[in-house]
Amino acid sequence: MLSLNGTSFLDNSLYGVSRGVVQQHRRVAPPMVVVASVSSNGRAGDRNVSVLVETSLKEIRDASPAPPADKDSKSKVTGGIGDVYGEDTATEDQSITPWTVSVASGYPLLRDPHYNKGLAFTEKEKDAHYLRGLLPPVVVSQELQVKKMMANIRQYQVPLQRYMAMMDLQERNERLFYKLLIDHVEELLPVVYTPTVGEACQKYGSIFRQPQGLFISLKEKGKILEVLKNWPQQKIQVIVVTDGERILGLGDLGCQGMGIPVGKLSLYTALGGIRPSACLPVTIDVGTNNEKLLNDEFYIGLRQRRATGKEYAELIDEFMSAVKQTYGEKVLIQFEDFANHNAFDLLAKYGPTHLVFNDDIQGTASVVLAGLIAALKLVGGTLAEHTFLFLGAGEAGTGIAELIALEMSKQTGAPVDETRKKIWMVDSKGLITRSRMEGLQHFKRPWAHEHEPVTNLVDAVKAIKPTVLIGSSGAGRTFTKEVVEAMATFNEKPIVLALSNPTSQSECTAEEAYMWSEGRAIFASGSPFDPVEYDGKVYASGQANNAYIFPGLGLGLIISGAIRVHDDMLLAASEALAAQVTEENLESGLIYPPFSNIRKISAKIAADVAAKAYELGLATRLPQPENLVAYAESCMYSPAYRCYR
Numbered sequence: 040m041l042s043l044n045g046t047s048f049l050d051n052s053l054y055g056v057s058r059g060v061v062q063q064h065r066r067v068a069p070p071m072v073v074v075a076s077v078s079s080n081g082r083a084g085d086r087n088v089s090v091l092v093e094t095s096l097k098e099i100r101d102a103s104p105a106p107p108a109d110k111d112s113k114s115k116v117t118g119g120i121g122d123v124y125g126e127d128t129a130t131e132d133q134s135i136t137p138w139t140v141s142v143a144s145g146y147p148l149l150r151d152p153h154y155n156k157g158l159a160f161t162e163k164e165k166d167a168h169y170l171r172g173l174l175p176p177v178v179v180s181q182e183l184q185v186k187k188m189m190a191n192i193r194q195y196q197v198p199l200q201r202y203m204a205m206m207d208l209q210e211r212n213e214r215l216f217y218k219l220l221i222d223h224v225e226e227l228l229p230v231v232y233t234p235t236v237g238e239a240c241q242k243y244g245s246i247f248r249q250p251q252g253l254f255i256s257l258k259e260k261g262k263i264l265e266v267l268k269n270w271p272q273q274k275i276q277v278i279v280v281t282d283g284e285r286i287l288g289l290g291d292l293g294c295q296g297m298g299i300p301v302g303k304l305s306l307y308t309a310l311g312g313i314r315p316s317a318c319l320p321v322t323i324d325v326g327t328n329n330e331k332l333l334n335d336e337f338y339i340g341l342r343q344r345r346a347t348g349k350e351y352a353e354l355i356d357e358f359m360s361a362v363k364q365t366y367g368e369k370v371l372i373q374f375e376d377f378a379n380h381n382a383f384d385l386l387a388k389y390g391p392t393h394l395v396f397n398d399d400i401q402g403t404a405s406v407v408l409a410g411l412i413a414a415l416k417l418v419g420g421t422l423a424e425h426t427f428l429f430l431g432a433g434e435a436g437t438g439i440a441e442l443i444a445l446e447m448s449k450q451t452g453a454p455v456d457e458t459r460k461k462i463w464m465v466d467s468k469g470l471i472t473r474s475r476m477e478g479l480q481h482f483k484r485p486w487a488h489e490h491e492p493v494t495n496l497v498d499a500v501k502a503i504k505p506t507v508l509i510g511s512s513g514a515g516r517t518f519t520k521e522v523v524e525a526m527a528t529f530n531e532k533p534i535v536l537a538l539s540n541p542t543s544q545s546e547c548t549a550e551e552a553y554m555w556s557e558g559r560a561i562f563a564s565g566s567p568f569d570p571v572e573y574d575g576k577v578y579a580s581g582q583a584n585n586a587y588i589f590p591g592l593g594l595g596l597i598i599s600g601a602i603r604v605h606d607d608m609l610l611a612a613s614e615a616l617a618a619q620v621t622e623e624n625l626e627s628g629l630i631y632p633p634f635s636n637i638r639k640i641s642a643k644i645a646a647d648v649a650a651k652a653y654e655l656g657l658a659t660r661l662p663q664p665e666n667l668v669a670y671a672e673s674c675m676y677s678p679a680y681r682c683y684r
């Protein structure tokens with residue numbers, strides 16, 4: 040363990056990322072059950088709710104005071120995270136939640152996903168925790184449990200069944216879930232994440248069993264601070280929040296978008312090592328404009344059309360204030376899958392006051408830039424010597440374009456206004472040109488260049504002659520044979536990235552990219568494709584997905600105690616990821632390293648992001664650890680079981 044001035048930096052961590060591998064074999068205190076007598080009318084004991092948390096009451100009491108939870112408190116954002124239940128500061132006429140602590144044992148212990156080990160409880164633990172008779176005689180290792188679960192999951196032919204099996208496991212035995220996901224990341228990523236999570240969101244109401252995450256709807260307006268207090272964990276470090284309006288390339292799935300924050304946060308833990316108890320998935324439900332869902336008897340959200348304007352803005356604002364007040368200045372809020380008419384504005388509004396980033400705009404930009412930096416080793420030239428054409432000028436497209444332009448500007452010294460001219464965009468109306476300026480959304484305007492009108496992609500490809508073609512349209516099969524063939528006529532090695540998710544929305548398949556370019560394309564996609572055999576050669580394509588970036592970026596922000604996200608951190612993350620692409624990867628056509636190594640990669644990304652935070656003066660955890668990679672690794676959550684005394 041790293042030590043500063045004789046004390047452990049990790050153990051002293053207010054943000055509790057200390058439960059890393061270093062504690063793997065230590066005995067831990069018996070599972071703490073924090074029980075609250077919760078009453079909707081303020082009277083204690085009306086309704087007993089048992090809530091299990093990985094913290095002790097002492098930690099709650101030791102935390103510094105925050106304002107009491109009165110009605111006006113949302114206007115008093117202080118950034119303090121202590122005394123979040125207002126126990127110390129409450130006056131006699133104010134209600135508080137009567138938390139108490141007890142030790143989990145017996146049947147409730149087996150039903151608690153944070154502490155349950157299933158058949159892996161030892162004989163000693165069976166005695167100490169009143170488990171005798173509640174389990175069969177056998178004691179098995181976690182490794183054997185993994186083996187069995189993988190065999191079970193592989194028996195399911197239908198991806199959604201695999202997803203449900205994984206979600207059941209997460210709800211039953213959290214450490215086993217993460218052990219499985221970490222040890223079999225390449226096989227299970229497509230199950231808990233894209234593409235399967237897309238189908239899960241579409242059918243979320245029908246497959247709904249246990250609620251996961253926090254649902255904040257218009258019904259909770261004015262009470263969000265109270266709602267956050269219902270969540271059993273207090274030391275939240277990362278929130279992924281969606282309003283469900285643009286779920287992958289599947290459109291408005293309303294409240295059923297919850298699968299996305301849940302999935303993204305499971306990657307924060309498995310890929311980036313953030314403790315599961317520090318992660319909070321949130322769905323803000325302001326209604327849906329999806330008629331199919333509104334008429335679906337199993338739909339789980341508000342049955343009304345989307346609130347917009349002031350009503351929408353006020354709910355989000357209340358949420359953002361309540362989050363900061365409850366969890367402090369340094370909680371990371373990741374905006375995910377908002378529609379672009381809100382996404383850019385939310386980022387601009389809260390960027391200066393909160394630790395926020397938009398994964399679709401910024402995370403995607405960082406991962407694509409990393410892939411391009413790696414791809415240049417195959418195709419040659421500098422970024423500025425290439426020409427880029429995007430299909431799709433929304434969050435992902437313009438976000439990526441802006442980061443590329445920024446990097447080009449840093450490399451060449453040319454102003455960003457100039458470097459943007461190397462980047463062209465096609466949206467649903469055709470090539471974005473100056474003649475369309477009047478009717479363009481603000482985020483498209485920087486990409487409106489002088490050109491005669493072009494109404495379709497294939498003509499745009501022929502006119503612009505890009506060396507790099509990027510799909511960020513959410514519209515499947517739009518990179519047609521003609522488009523890819525055109526790319527292959529004027530590029531020896533055309534770079535083709537089909538970023539849209541899930542697989543059904545991918546602009547083309549890996550097979551199409553290789554076949555139509557006669558095996559010359561450098562291809563990567565947002566959702567994974569199996570290796571393809573073309574003309575006797577096997578082509579393995581990479582996955583250009585922000586999952587490479589956000590877990591490491593988040594870890595870097597947390598370990599440095601960063602208070603804001605800066606573009607230079609995204610560039611640092613890109614460079615760190617690109618540096619992990621080996622010669623061997625490149626020789627086999629891969630512009631991303633395999634996911635099997637992702638935790639090491641995330642630690643490197645985290646270290647470089649943290650270093651940038653220190654360099655920019657945005658880090659608050661001082662002094663800076665000497666070896667940031669080792670520090671990042673030491674902070675990462677390990678899913679190995681703990682021994683209970």
Ligand SMILES: NC(=O)C1=CN([C@@H]2O[C@H](COP(=O)(O)OP(=O)(O)OC[C@H]3O[C@@H](n4cnc5c(N)ncnc54)[C@H](OP(=O)(O)O)[C@@H]3O)[C@@H](O)[C@H]2O)C=CC1
Pocket residue numbers: 285286287288289378379398399400403406430431432433434435436465466467468510511512513514517538539540541544564565566583584585586
């Ligand atoms: N691989 C990854 O890591 C990521 C992938 N994505 C994927 O990217 C896709 C887009 O996401 P995002 O940018 O947020 O979405 P947006 O809605 O913000 O943008 C979509 C853009 O695509 C354009 N478009 C839609 N259909 C067509 C079409 N048929 N022809 C041409 N242009 C079209 C839209 O045009 P108009 O403006 O005219 O309507 C718009 O400019 C999604 O599928 C998402 O899953 C997103 C983030 C990360």
Ligand SMILES: CC(=O)C(=O)O
Pocket residue numbers: 233286287288376398399539540565584585586
């Ligand atoms: C990957 C991702 O964030 C998306 O498709 O929206």
Ligand SMILES: [Mg+2]
Pocket residue numbers: 287375376398399
């Ligand atoms: Mg997304």
